[in-house]
Amino acid sequence: MTDAVRLESLYKTYDGGVTALDGVTAGFAAGTFTAVMGPSGSGKSTLLQCAAGLDRPTAGRVFLDGTELTATGDTAMTKFRRLRAGFIFQDYNLLPSLTVEQNVVLPLRLAGRRADRAGSRAVLEQLGLGDRMRDLPERLSGGQRQRVAVARALVTAPAVVFADEPTGALDLRSAGEVLTLLREVVHTHGRTVVMVTHDPVAAAYADSVLFLADGRLAGEMRAPTADAVAERLAHLGDRAMGAVA
Known part of the structure; x- marks a missing residue:
């Protein structure tokens, strides 16, 4: 099984000497759903941002769909990211002045591609939003808004969806x-999903969980359950508190 995302010896240091990632090497296989978890400050959001090409690591290499992002310039990386990666965020990031359909096709327009209205409508129909295409986001519930965000992430047929x-x-x-939708994106449509979460119940929807602590890999769990994930997180949290003490 090939990796849709590959991280090799990834380091990320911020001004002031704070190390968010400390030599992380990991692969996310194509057609899988992986949750990334760890205590606060473990580096999980930084890992996601570097893996998705939203931020550059201080050192190391990032491969997305077989292309080395860290070897490309900023403009080329932005263009590649728009075509091969989809993004879902906690606060939806929908533009309030655009309709549901306009929000969904926005990534295509930003990438300079023709807006595939038939394709976007088909995705919205699959997500139960076929009758809300002309509504503004303010008319939707939180769950509906996040389903619009899922549709927007899928409209470019990306290799990887980062959540x-x-x-x-x-x-x-x-x-x-929403988590059931993400699992269907993987198991029905063959996409790859990498999701950062703090919630053991959310992580239990994934095929596996990658744990981070202090910017380093701290283990992996396959076929996770919420109880097992919560227990592992508690152990990592205790270890981090012990290091601080």
């Missing part, structure tokens, strides 16, 4: 619906 706390602002029912 940063996608259910953090949702109630339990809406969160379950």
Whole structure:
């Protein structure tokens, strides 16, 4: 199985000497759903941003869909990212002045491609939003807005969908619906999903969980359950508190 995303000896140091990533090497296989977890400050969001080409590592290499992002210039990386990566964020990032359909096709327009209205409508129909295409985001519930964000992430047929706390602002029912959609994106449509989350219940929807602590890999769990993930996180949190003490 090939890796849709490959990280090799990734380091990220910020001004002031703070090390967010400390030599991380990891692969995310194509057609899999991986959750990335760890205590606060473990580097999980930084890992996602570097893997997605939203930020550059201080050192190391990032491969996305077989292309080395770290070997490309900023303009080329932006163009590649728009075509081969999809993004879902906690706060939806929908433009309030655009309709649901206009928000969904926005990545195509930004990439200089023709807006595939038939394709976008088909995606929205699959996500149960076929009758809301002309609505503005303010008319939707939180769960519906996040489903629009999922549709927008899928419209370019990306190799990888990166999700940063996608259910953090949702109630339990809406969160379950969005996580089920993400799992279907992987198992039905063959996409790859990499999701940062703090929620063990959300992580249990994934095929595997990658744990980080202090910017380093701290283990992996396959076929996770919410209880097992929570126990591992508690252990990592205790270890981090012990290091501070």
